[in-house]
Amino acid sequence: MAMVNEAGLTVGLDHISFEDVIRDAGVARSAVYRRWPYKDLFFSDLLKELAKGSSPVIGTGNQDALEAVKQTILDHLDWLKDPEQRRALAAEVLRKGALNEFETFYNSAEWRTYLALHTTFLSLPDGALRTEVQNTLAESERALNTRVAEAYERVTGLIGLRPRTGITFETLATLANATMRGLVVMAPANPRIATERVHADPFGAPEPADWSQPGLGLAAVVLTYLEPDPAPWDDARIAELRSLLESESWF
Structure with a gap:
């Protein structure tokens, strides 16, 4: 040992x-x-x-997930007038999306290999190869975090949220990715992470809902660092958002 x-x-x-x-x-x-x-x-x-994490499974966005985000916002446009319910809407997006993201990681051989390399590359002999692998992983992570940060910035901007002072979307993406990957790594030994559901209302939605552990974890991290922007929402602004979401170029 x-x-x-x-x-x-x-x-x-x-x-x-x-x-x-x-x-x-x-x-x-x-x-x-x-x-x-x-x-x-x-x-x-x-x-x-x-x-490099260049597999299509790792390196490209999930179009189905984007469609789910759009539909969730469209289904809850009435929440936008209340600043706190805007945070609840972000939580609802994460509640539905986190489990899909978790299952994508968990069921993908490419992701399992990529995550395993992160945790074991230091076992390579000290030298040029280990340094190259480390630098390549770092570059891959920057690219992945940038994509997640851009998605968070786009979606939160649409529903009237912003990071708290001093927090960047890159930081938010890094913490969210770390949370999800930690759950993925732990899940084979603790299957309840994938299967357990909690009927609760932890983020101020009008009604409780069934939450997975990935959903709770991701929403807890993200919503800690988001706040409503002060711009008010009226019927005209909501109608404008609906029109945008129903277009082909919303994201």
């Missing part, structure tokens, strides 16, 4: 055969070995590629 705690659990690709990769790719062995004279060079490049 002392040796494991000192060295850490390791990341490895020993279960993947270089010869099987060549065969399945359908390319000439001579061409492969010209590019990677040693299989360790290939696996080093593979680790760096995995660290």
